[in-house]
Amino acid sequence: MRILVVGGKGTIGQAVVEKLHEHELIIAGRTSGDVQVDLTSVSSIEMMFKKVGYVDAIVNASGTAKIQLVEKMTPEDNLVAVQSKLLGQINLALIGQKYLHRGGSITLTTGIMKDDPIPGGASAAMANGGVSAFVKSAAIDFTQGIRINCVSPNVLIESYEKHKDSFKGFVPVPAERVAMAYVKSIEGKQTGQEYQVY
Structure with missing residues (x-):
């Protein structure tokens, strides 16, 4: 298979790449x-696909959100997650579907914060919830055999030290375990699923 991995140099992305070697x-x-691609820019996504051409799977393991308490959050703070983690991923799917071979798959990324809130995580939770709802609904619209799923990871063991103050009491998971959910989405047959690795 020919697979595009957006965010392939990140912690999750590298683990996914290793599993798909x-x-x-x-x-x-x-x-x-x-x-290179900037998910906040439709033209950048379009340019990337014109360079890459047709693929069998599209994976996104990237996305940004500002961790900020709601009482201090501005609309501009919230836009970071809207433009990157929410619209960036949805635009990747909308544009990318035209570059997928029949039977291809799209795998997006959500996260535990929409199900298990942390202080300052409302904006990320909003984006995660929106992506999850999009995936579930989009799955019934595809008529050319295209599948779409998302993976919702917990905080990772590999980055827990950096984020432990935000995730007190959470039991972190290894990136390798999270990567297996992406493999399931890409190489399996299910669609419209959110694979929670909590």
């Missing part, structure tokens, strides 16, 4: 990888 992989990132 037997496939032909194209790594995309904002500043690194085989091709």
